[in-house]
Amino acid sequence: MGLEGAVRLGYRKEPAAVADPAERPRAFEARVAEPYEQGKAVNAAAALEIDAVIGPAGTRSWVTAAPGGHAPRPFTEVAAKRRPFIDSW
Numbered sequence: 001m002g003l004e005g006a007v008r009l010g011y012r013k014e015p016a017a018v019a020d021p022a023e024r025p026r027a028f029e030a031r032v033a034e035p036y037e038q039g040k041a042v043n044a045a046a047a048l049e050i051d052a053v054i055g056p057a058g059t060r061s062w063v064t065a066a067p068g069g070h071a072p073r074p075f076t077e078v079a080a081k082r083r084p085f086i087d088s089w
Helices: 003-010 013-017 024-038 041-048 056-065 075-081
Strands: none
Touching (some): 013 024, 024 041
């Protein structure tokens, strides 16, 4: 369900209480604007204590930079953890 449908169901008494029929659509739009404003990524990140919000255009650079953020393990450590044979049964 979209935000408009949720507002129609959750706040159906408020627009009905407005006496002027021309004012009802404006009251509905004002109610819909509130969840849209609260649902923006920056506001959600602040509420959920997320460290960073990146735009869609910057996603590729963040994803490709992530694996280079740590030093590679020595080969001996990697080779010691390998299993030479894994039984399929």
